[in-house]
Amino acid sequence: MSPLQVLLLLFTIGLEVLGTISLKLSQGFTKPVPSILVAVGYGFSFYFLALLLKQNVPVGIIYAIWSGLGTVAIVVIGVWLWGEKLSLPIIVGIAMVIVGVMLINLTAPNAH
Numbered sequence: 093m094s095p096l097q098v099l100l101l102l103f104t105i106g107l108e109v110l111g112t113i114s115l116k117l118s119q120g121f122t123k124p125v126p127s128i129l130v131a132v133g134y135g136f137s138f139y140f141l142a143l144l145l146k147q148n149v150p151v152g153i154i155y156a157i158w159s160g161l162g163t164v165a166i167v168v169i170g171v172w173l174w175g176e177k178l179s180l181p182i183i184v185g186i187a188m189v190i191v192g193v194m195l196i197n198l199t200a201p202n203a204h
Contacts, residue, residue, distance in 0.1 A: 093149055100143070101157060104137050105137075107133045107136045107140065108133065109133075109162055109165045109169070110132075111131075111132070113166070156197075160192060163186075
């Protein structure tokens with residue numbers, strides 16, 4: 093992936109994380125501003141994800157990074173913002189996600 097594609101992917105992940113955080117803050121879509129941010133975050137995230145996939149970037153690579161890093165970010169934010177607890181299995185799982193994304197990127201054909 094080119095540096096521009098990496099930046100676009102990171103931006104896309106950020107939008108997805110915004111949507112997920114807003115989903116919690118919307119309290120079941122009863123709060124207007126967070127509810128709007130859910131649609132904006134997810135909508136633009138999928139739009140930019142589609143643009144990346146249009147650029148002949150392997151879908152498996154993009155999706156693994158997008159979902160894996162987004163998941164890790166949400167776990168970290170959950171601990172930081174809402175005091176959610178991490179157990180050893182959760183920490184091991186997060187480490188496995190990170191290692192998995194790295195392995196996919198380092199070993200996938202056409203990923204470089």
